[in-house]
Amino acid sequence: MEAFRQTVTVKNHKISITLPEDFSSEEVxxxxxxxxxxxxxxxxxxxxxxxxxTEKYLKNPENVTNIDDFLNEIENEL
Structure with missing residues (x-):
């Protein structure tokens, strides 16, 4: 999914949004x-x-918890 956030100014109850060149969706x-x-x-x-x-990760990037394992661990604690 492509997404971006932009703050625009409202003038006369209207806004104008310019999409990035690489935004390829036909509908938004x-x-x-x-x-x-x-x-x-x-x-x-x-x-x-x-x-x-971040420091712990950079020192040992192989020692990370898989997201599915992490979520299962939390679920088991509930």
């Missing part, structure tokens, strides 16, 4: 939502956790 679904606060702050603890996980 359009969802209009009011733009939220343009500043999205990611909590520091979350950035730290992602950095830590």
């Amino acid at each position: 679904d359009v969802i209009i939502l009011p733009s939220q606060n343009k500043e999205f702050n990611i909590p520091q603890w979350q950035m730290d956790q992602v950095r830590e996980r």
